Amino acid sequence: MMSTNTTTVNEPIKFRSAKAAKRLSTITAYSLLIILSIIWLYPIVWIILNSFRVEYTGTGQLIGIVVSHYIPKSVGLENFRRLFFDSLFPRWFLNTLMVSSVSFILSTLLTLSVAYVMSKLKFKARKKFLNIAIILGLFPGFMSMIAIYYILKALQLTQTLFALMLVYSAGAGLGFYVAKGFFDIIPNSLLESARLDGATNSQIFGKIVLPLSKPIIIYTALLAFIGPWMDFIFARVILGETNRELHTVAVGLYYMVYGERVDSNVFTLFAAGCVVVAIPIVTLFLSMQKYYIEGVTAGAVKG
Amino acid sequence: MDLENKINKKPRVTSRFLSFNKNLFLNTKDKFISFVNRFKNGSIGTKLSHFIMGAGNFYHKQYIKGSIFFIIQAAFLTLFISSPEVNRTPLGFKSIGNFFTLGTVEGDVFSRTDNSMLMLLFGVVTFGIIAMFLAAYFASIRSAVKADQDLASGKKPTSFKQDIASLLDERFHVAMLTPAIIGITVFTILPTIFMILIAFTNFNHERPAGQVLFDWVGFQNFLDIFSGTGEIAVRFGPVLTWTLIWAFFATSTNYIGGILLALLINKKEVKFKKLWRTIFILTIALPQFISLLAMRNLLSEYGPINAILQNLGITEAPIRFLANANSAWTARITIIVINIWIGIPYTMLMTSGILMNVPAELYEAAQIDGATKRQAFFNITIPYILFVTTPYLITSFIGNITSFNVIYLLTGGAPTVSGYIAGETDLLVTWLYKLTIDQSDYNIGSVIAIMTFIITASATLLSYRRSKSYKEEDAFQ
Numbered sequence: 001m002m003s004t005n006t007t008t009v010n011e012p013i014k015f016r017s018a019k020a021a022k023r024l025s026t027i028t029a030y031s032l033l034i035i036l037s038i039i040w041l042y043p044i045v046w047i048i049l050n051s052f053r054v055e056y057t058g059t060g061q062l063i064g065i066v067v068s069h070y071i072p073k074s075v076g077l078e079n080f081r082r083l084f085f086d087s088l089f090p091r092w093f094l095n096t097l098m099v100s101s102v103s104f105i106l107s108t109l110l111t112l113s114v115a116y117v118m119s120k121l122k123f124k125a126r127k128k129f130l131n132i133a134i135i136l137g138l139f140p141g142f143m144s145m146i147a148i149y150y151i152l153k154a155l156q157l158t159q160t161l162f163a164l165m166l167v168y169s170a171g172a173g174l175g176f177y178v179a180k181g182f183f184d185i186i187p188n189s190l191l192e193s194a195r196l197d198g199a200t201n202s203q204i205f206g207k208i209v210l211p212l213s214k215p216i217i218i219y220t221a222l223l224a225f226i227g228p229w230m231d232f233i234f235a236r237v238i239l240g241e242t243n244r245e246l247h248t249v250a251v252g253l254y255y256m257v258y259g260e261r262v263d264s265n266v267f268t269l270f271a272a273g274c275v276v277v278a279i280p281i282v283t284l285f286l287s288m289q290k291y292y293i294e295g296v297t298a299g300a301v302k303g
Numbered sequence: 304m305d306l307e308n309k310i311n312k313k314p315r316v317t318s319r320f321l322s323f324n325k326n327l328f329l330n331t332k333d334k335f336i337s338f339v340n341r342f343k344n345g346s347i348g349t350k351l352s353h354f355i356m357g358a359g360n361f362y363h364k365q366y367i368k369g370s371i372f373f374i375i376q377a378a379f380l381t382l383f384i385s386s387p388e389v390n391r392t393p394l395g396f397k398s399i400g401n402f403f404t405l406g407t408v409e410g411d412v413f414s415r416t417d418n419s420m421l422m423l424l425f426g427v428v429t430f431g432i433i434a435m436f437l438a439a440y441f442a443s444i445r446s447a448v449k450a451d452q453d454l455a456s457g458k459k460p461t462s463f464k465q466d467i468a469s470l471l472d473e474r475f476h477v478a479m480l481t482p483a484i485i486g487i488t489v490f491t492i493l494p495t496i497f498m499i500l501i502a503f504t505n506f507n508h509e510r511p512a513g514q515v516l517f518d519w520v521g522f523q524n525f526l527d528i529f530s531g532t533g534e535i536a537v538r539f540g541p542v543l544t545w546t547l548i549w550a551f552f553a554t555s556t557n558y559i560g561g562i563l564l565a566l567l568i569n570k571k572e573v574k575f576k577k578l579w580r581t582i583f584i585l586t587i588a589l590p591q592f593i594s595l596l597a598m599r600n601l602l603s604e605y606g607p608i609n610a611i612l613q614n615l616g617i618t619e620a621p622i623r624f625l626a627n628a629n630s631a632w633t634a635r636i637t638i639i640v641i642n643i644w645i646g647i648p649y650t651m652l653m654t655s656g657i658l659m660n661v662p663a664e665l666y667e668a669a670q671i672d673g674a675t676k677r678q679a680f681f682n683i684t685i686p687y688i689l690f691v692t693t694p695y696l697i698t699s700f701i702g703n704i705t706s707f708n709v710i711y712l713l714t715g716g717a718p719t720v721s722g723y724i725a726g727e728t729d730l731l732v733t734w735l736y737k738l739t740i741d742q743s744d745y746n747i748g749s750v751i752a753i754m755t756f757i758i759t760a761s762a763t764l765l766s767y768r769r770s771k772s773y774k775e776e777d778a779f780q
């Protein structure tokens with residue numbers, strides 16, 4: 001009696017509770033996502049708000065330092081005006097654009113050619129090259145940077161944007177793994193049949209492989225283009241601290257806030273600079289998201 | 304790939320070493336014999352090629368190729384013998400002697416001091432040039448011999464046009480790799496060798512290049528890690544320990560957090576997946592110097608976070624989170640937490656991609672076996688993700704050991720330890736940066752770079768062994 005009783009009573013409750021549990025888990029999932037999104041957006045929104053923050057003291061002085069209130073009390077475009085007309089920012093922006101335009105073309109060419117050779121062409125020293133590339137990749141990047149600095153100095157190239165272009169693109173040949181992973185997937189039979197039709201290796205690469213490789217070309221080019229906008233360290237060493245007209249956006253904006261002889265009242269100016277840099281970069285990145293995700297996933301799985 | 308095989312065969316190290324040496328010896332012997340034979344049996348052109356590069360090509364009327372070889376030889380000999388001075392330091396045969404002495408002239412008010420740094424650098428460059436010249440020299444002889452052979456077998460020696468054409472076909476790899484190899488040699492290999500050599504000198508802030516001579520000191524700088532009271536002896540242990548702790552927590556928190564976030568977004572009930580994903584991808588798209596400096600200011604004493612904490616009555620006075628924190632661990636934990644914000648989106652992205660690729664057969668088989676969804680999740684989804692991402696876990700551990708931006712932009716290594724350069728949050732790489740760029744203690748910096756290399760290299764070797772052993776288990780094949 002007891003047992004039948006319990007089952008008859010329990011069944012609908014269980015059913016109801018399962019539904020409730022599902023609802024609960026949906027609510028939990030959404031609230032978690034919302035909380036996390038707030039945490040992730042909080043600093044980004046803060047920078048954007050600060051770029052528009054135009055507050056004055058009683059005596060009419062601009063308050064450009066970090067303040068404790070999150071939402072600005074008054075807003076305006078004064079920071080952007082100062083950024084474009086009273087600071088070196090336009091120079092930094094053009095410098096970075098120039099460096100990244102040249103170096104992304106060079107490094108995309110280098111990366112793709114090495115990746116293709118390592119993936120599809122068989123020759124004697126191939127394995128040796130692969131091992132050397134792995135070992136070289138293990139040295140900390142700026143271990144060699146100091147030496148690069150002196151080599152460039154001996155060539156009288158330091159403190160030029162040209163040197164920075166060289167530094168960004170020259171080593172690109174070593175970063176071929178992801179692209180190699182992509183080329184590995186292209187079936188060999190395709191290349192062999194082209195061979196049988198009398199195509200040369202360069203024709204196979206140019207007319208068959210490259211047209212198939214749009215995703216990896218975009219991935220490589222995207223990362224190479226964005227690199228100079230993100231890099232801080234190489235640009236700082238190569239371009240030096242003193243010659244501020246030569247800086248890229250990252251170095252320029254860093255010294256705007258943490259340089260030795262700057263007034264502390266520049267945070268809002270810095271924020272405006274960040275917004276101007278971030279808009280094109282983030283837009284570019286998000287529009288090419290698909291290729292980036294493909295590359296990251298492939299790279300991770302290949303190791 | 305070669306590396307994998309070598310590790311997996313695991314023959315006794317000594318015997319492998321001996322056989323390697325034996326091979327090397329046999330190889331050299333063979334090469335020498337064939338070299339002598341080539342000299343004996345070649346045409347006059349080939350014989351002459353041993354003294355004048357390109358002679359063999361001229362003999363076979365390959366004028367352009369011959370001229371190229373001849374110009375290489377002429378240029379090399381001119382440079383080598385004349386040893387022109389670049390920045391008042393000779394580059395040529397004199398560089399070889401200078402490489403060993405690192406300069407002898409200690410200048411005074413009237414004369415210049417030898418620039419030891421450039422002498423070391425030019426020494427390395429000269430050895431590189433000699434190696435390239437030798438390669439060209441042997442190539443010239445080979446090309447002369449090949450022309451001989453072509454003639455002997457009734458063919459015409461290849462024309463310059465044909466040589467170029469072969470670069471686009473059977474020797475396409477040469478054409479494709481040459482620019483990259485030049486770039487890597489000049490900007491990676493040469494500087495790396497140079498910096499390794501610096502670790503064996505006493506080139507530091509007391510001996511600025513061109514003002515005071517520096518010299519070879521053998522392994523002294525490495526021994527200084529273990530004894531004495533210098534910066535490197537006192538701070539190496541703590542910095543290394545913190546580097547490893549940081550790498551461990553930075554990797555594991557991002558890994559676990561990223562997988563959880565991906566699972567959350569990929570839950571069936573959750574709609575607008577793309578929107579959620581994009582919110583987190585924003586962090587990846589934003590240049591790191593922006594997000595890190597934003598964080599640093601958000602957490603500053605007068606920033607909004609401290610204001611919130613005080614308004615909520617959680618703390619009385621502002622908390623110093625980063626560079627001027629009261630205890631090392633406050634700054635360290637803050638850095639690791641901020642790094643979660645930076646790093647989770649990467650793992651999330653990657654795991655999302657992997658989740659979509661879990662082989663459907665696995666789930667079907669589980670369903671046939673009567674597994675519940677929950678069981679399928681814990682016995683298929685999770686193991687699959689872990690299996691597929693193991694290589695990533697190791698590469699990101701290595702990446703974190705050498706991660707520079709997070710530390711440098713958040714704290715610059717501070718809180719400081721009084722009397723020493725390396726602060727409480729300095730990693731090996733930021734320490735190396737400060738020692739070389741700010742302090743000009745190049746020799747100690749190089750030692751730290753080499754130690755960093757040893758750590759990352761051993762982690763990589765371990766990872767190769769692991770990933771291969773996984774593959775051999777065929778767990779998911």
